Amino acid sequence: MTRDGTETVSAPTAVLIAGPTASGKSSLAVKLAEMVDGVIINADSMQIYDQMAILSARPTPEEMGSIEHRLYGYVSPSERYSVGRWLDDAVEVIADVRSKGQCPILVGGTGLYFKALTEGLNAVPEVPEDVHDYWQGELERLGRPEALYTILSVRDPDMAVRLEPRDGHRILRALEILDATGKSLLEWQGSEDLRHDPVVAAGATKLVLCPPREDIYAKIEARFDQMVELGGVAEAVRLHDMGLSPDLPAMKAIGIAHLAAFDRGEMPFDEAIRLCKRDTRRYAKRQMTWLRNQMGSWPSYDNADDAIRGFRNLIEGSWTRV
Known part of the structure; x- marks a missing residue:
């Protein structure tokens, strides 16, 4: 039984949940974690940064509920973070979660992170x-x-x-x-030398949550309006005013440039919001293309309810593994 009395089931070695932005991955991850005594580990390249909880759509404490979440909001935007460094961190956290008898549930929309986890990553050193x-x-x-x-x-x-x-x-x-x-x-x-061997290649359950494109786009529209209401403009301005190099990964987050330009009086509000939503739709489209081309063998679901039903096949001893 979990802490809240929910019945748990026998867990795989890890669960990987991929999907485009605004697909509902985070809430699905919480529901699955409740079933298998899971710990959720971030696999999104923007949600790792602190000071940008709103623009990165990081799960709120209320959305996280009682489930432990790791690798969220722990890197400064001033750092030149990379997939290699994330893999180092993820390997350490996965080992810690497993040592406590819990199931690591990795969720995010960054395809390269999942590729590194499942296939390994060449041991290219960090650049000074x-x-x-x-x-x-x-x-x-x-x-x-x-x-x-x-x-x-x-x-x-x-x-x-x-x-x-x-x-x-x-x-x-x-x-x-x-x-x-x-x-x-x-x-x-x-080179055949890998930074880490594939971490979750065997025994892991993998799934893609990818609703129809029109549903994703509608969610993007509504969610960005909510981001603005929650203080997205002020967050963008704070990040812009840090004076960081625009080529840093964090500074490429959607919304920073356009919302900061609006605040400086260089762009009308409606135009800034339109461009932010447009860029987010384009980003989601690129993610969906990646998922189709790189994760085509992963079971894919149009909605969270279907994904949960598929996940419950565990109870019948029929996990879908790839």
């Missing part, structure tokens, strides 16, 4: 901040990613031919790795 700052400065000085691409083409032609000349982010990453390690990113990607 001064190396990153140098190449970021070069990109800003030269003004166009094609100029960095020319440099990469000379220094690492095999890697360069795999990239688009306008893809500044990936070109920057390739140059950083080359400078920091003396090895091409291509070599690191081809």
